[in-house]
Amino acid sequence: MVKLKKRFHNMRKIVEEILEEKFQKSVVVEIPKESKFGEFSTPVAFSLAKELRKSPMIIAEELAKEFTEFNEFSKVEAVKGYLNFYLSEDFLNSYSDGALVDGDRFGEGNESGKILLEFVSANPTGPLHIGHSRGAIYGDTLLKIGKYLGYEIEAEYYINDAGRQIDLLGLSIYLSGKELLGKTVTYPEEYYRGDYIVDMAKEALTEFGEKIFREESIGDLASWGKEKMMVEIVQNLDSVGIKFDVFVSERDIFREWEDSLKELESRGGVYKEDGKLWLKSTQFGDEKDRVIVRENSVPTYLAGDIAYHHNKYNRDYDKYINIWGADHHGYIKRVESAIEFLGYNSKQLEVILTQMVALLKDGEPYKMSKRAGNFVLMRDVVDEVGADALRYTFASKTPDTSLQFDVAELTKQDNSNPIYxxxxxHARIHSLLRKSSLLEKDILQSRIELDAKRKELLFLALRLPEIVRDSFESRQTQKLTDYLHSLASNFHSFYNSNKIVETESEAQLLKLSLVVANSIKIGLSLLGIEAKESM
RNA sequence: GCGUCUGUAGUUCAACUGGAUAGAACGACGGACUUCGGAUCCGUAGGUUAGGGGUUCGAUUCCUCUCAGGCGUGCCA
Known part of the structure; x- marks a missing residue:
């Protein structure tokens, strides 16, 4: 049997280490698209061709002979300059045993590093809409995957509870309340409309009586409304299984603004002009310098963000990841420059932008605006399609491409849904296990004899650790969804061409199926979805 | 105008960050169990990778120009 030195290493890593030890340099190890070229391959002979002044074919031929003594491989072949590696049955069986012993923890990593992940951070001026849910689900998926890999990650929500939008919330509730009381009101250009405002006005009326709708009470209505909205938002997030570790308030953070300002001043990051205070953000590549304190001495929104990032960096993480909507992208440079002026390394900050979600309804474009109140509520979509389908849909799209889908499409719960x-x-595999009369012990102790089909399926199932890692490191959660889909597809195909229960190979085929089920279960759980054992 | 993201099959997306014949899914069309769940499987059609030029053994990937679209370009948040 092959001994596994490093349980937590994924298979590609194991092969990489073997090759790197052999060649004393970093080597590209890839997985060929066609299984006839082996499980792994490397084009290393091409890069050696120049320095050795020999053809890649010849180099590869020679190299292939040097791998005969590795029991990880059953065969190492040179084809057209590529070096192809075929994993041995011994190795795959050992690795499978490891996977089954690890069970739910197969592929778990031992990465170190503290990461602060900030996402959603939607203004508490309305419920979450479908656009927010994209960033929320993407962020939460990254969080789950990162934790699985061993990183210490905190999920943080920044509450914009200061500034004009909160005043507007108070005003909107106030005006709506006036209208409920039969008064004629004229709404200004900018205010929040939508049923939730009317609902809150009604609630305020029953809770506080008519006296709340006096002009002096707008501030009270604002902070009361803000609290209401945060409760609503937390519920919206909870409905798809998202929980935050920390909520920070802009209002609280802002108390530290003076400290940040002093720091900026002492490092020459700001200057006065036209009675305003400017941040020298051009020094770090911004298009122009930015006002951080207005002429009337009221700080701008950026000031709050500077204090916030100052606060974050003082908490001393290794990495800060922000997930923002694409409309904030102009902000990256100015925040980075502020971080530099505060004496920190802006390279530790990584901003991931999620592009817009354009919704259609029956083919018609759906304009989303909180102000106008005709946005699609996250809550409504979750009610219609369920948390699983929504989570899968967003996780399966790269964040940096704008996404368009028809609400009507998502509400269909037919077999085009990859979740099913x-x-x-997964359910089929458990169904097989229920049908079988074999003991678990006998299944686990059997040895999987590999033909081409079995090997392909087993190899794919065992790639989970590598996929999970790759998915996190590239920040591309769709690698995980794609993987799960193709694993499921491969299994369905296998299932249809093999009888399993009550055959001579029952034990080993069930063992193979168990490895598949384990990877599916883990993969789904990282997407925040619970695998079903029966449907 | 500038910044930024994007452009690959009818549609939605891949392609391991420079590697082998550009792959899947959905949709379309045609098939498959008196075997364990037909919510499945098998097959067929569909491509000048938006376009030109460059870098090299090799480009969907890197550079450059052009074209098209989204977002941004408040002292709003």
Whole structure:
């Protein structure tokens, strides 16, 4: 049997280490698209061709001979300059045993590093809409995957509870309340409309009586309304299984603004002009310098963000990840420059932008605006399609491409939904286990004899650790969804061409199926979805 | 105008960050169990990777120009 030195290493890493030890340099290890080229391959002979002044074909031929003594491989072949590696049955069986022993923790990493992940941070002036839910689900998926890999990650929500939008919330509730009381009101250009404002006005009326709708009470209505909205937002997030570790308030953070300002001043990051205070953000590549304190001495929004990032950096993480809507992208440079002026390294900050979600309803474009109140509520979509489908949909799209879909499409719960497809594969495996009369011990102790099909399926199932890692490091959660889909697909195909229960190979095929089920279960759980054992 | 993201099959997306014949899914069309769940499987059609030029053994990937679209370009948040 092959001994596994490093349980937590994924298979590609194991092969990489073997090659790097051999060649004393970093080597590209890839997984060929076609299984006839082996499980792994490397084009290393091409890069050696120049310095050795020999053809890649010849180099590869020679190299292939040097890998005969590795029991990880059953065969190492040179084809057209590529070096192809075929994993041995011994190795794959050992690795499978490891996977089954690890169970739910197969692929878990031992990465170190403290990461602060800030996401959603939607203004508490209305419920979450479908656009917010994209960043929320993407962020939460990253969080789950990162934690699985061993990183210490905190999920943080920044509450914009200061500034004009909160005043506007108070005013909007106030005006709506006036109208409820039969008064004629004229709404200004900018205010929040939508049913939730009317609902809050009604609630305020029953809770506080008519006296709340006096002009002096707008501030009270604002902070009361803000609290209401945060409760609503937390519920919205909870409905898809998202929980934050920390909520920070802009209002609280702002108390530290003077400290940040002093720091900026002492490092020459600001200057006065036209009675305003400017941040020298051009020094770090911004298009122009930015006002941080207005002529009337009221700080701008950026000031709050500077204090916030100052606060974050003082908490001393290794990395700060912000997930913002694409409309904030102009902010990156100015925040980075502020971080530099505060004496910190802006390279530790990584901003991921999620592009817009353009919704259609029956083919018609759906304009989303909180102000106008005709946005699609996250809550409504969750009610219609369920948390699982929504989570899968957003996790399966790269954040940096704008996404357009029809609400009507998502409300369809037919078999085009990949969640059903993947769950079905998982449920099928459990169905087989229920049908079988074998003991678990006998299944686990059997040895999987590999033919081409079995090997392909087993290899794919065992790639989970590598996929999870890759998915996190590239910040591309869709690598995980794609993987699960193809694993399910591969299993369905296998299932249809093999009888399993009550055959001579029952034990080993069930063992193979168990490895598949384990990877599906883990993968789904990292997406925040619970695998079903029956449907 | 500038910044930024994007452009790959009818549609939605891949392509391991420079590697082998550009792959899947959905949709379309045609098939498959008296075997364990047909919510499945198998097959067929569909491509000048937006376009030109460059870098090299090799480009969907890197550079450059052009074209098209989204977002941004408040002392709003």
């Amino acid at each position: 497809y993947i769950n079905y594969a």
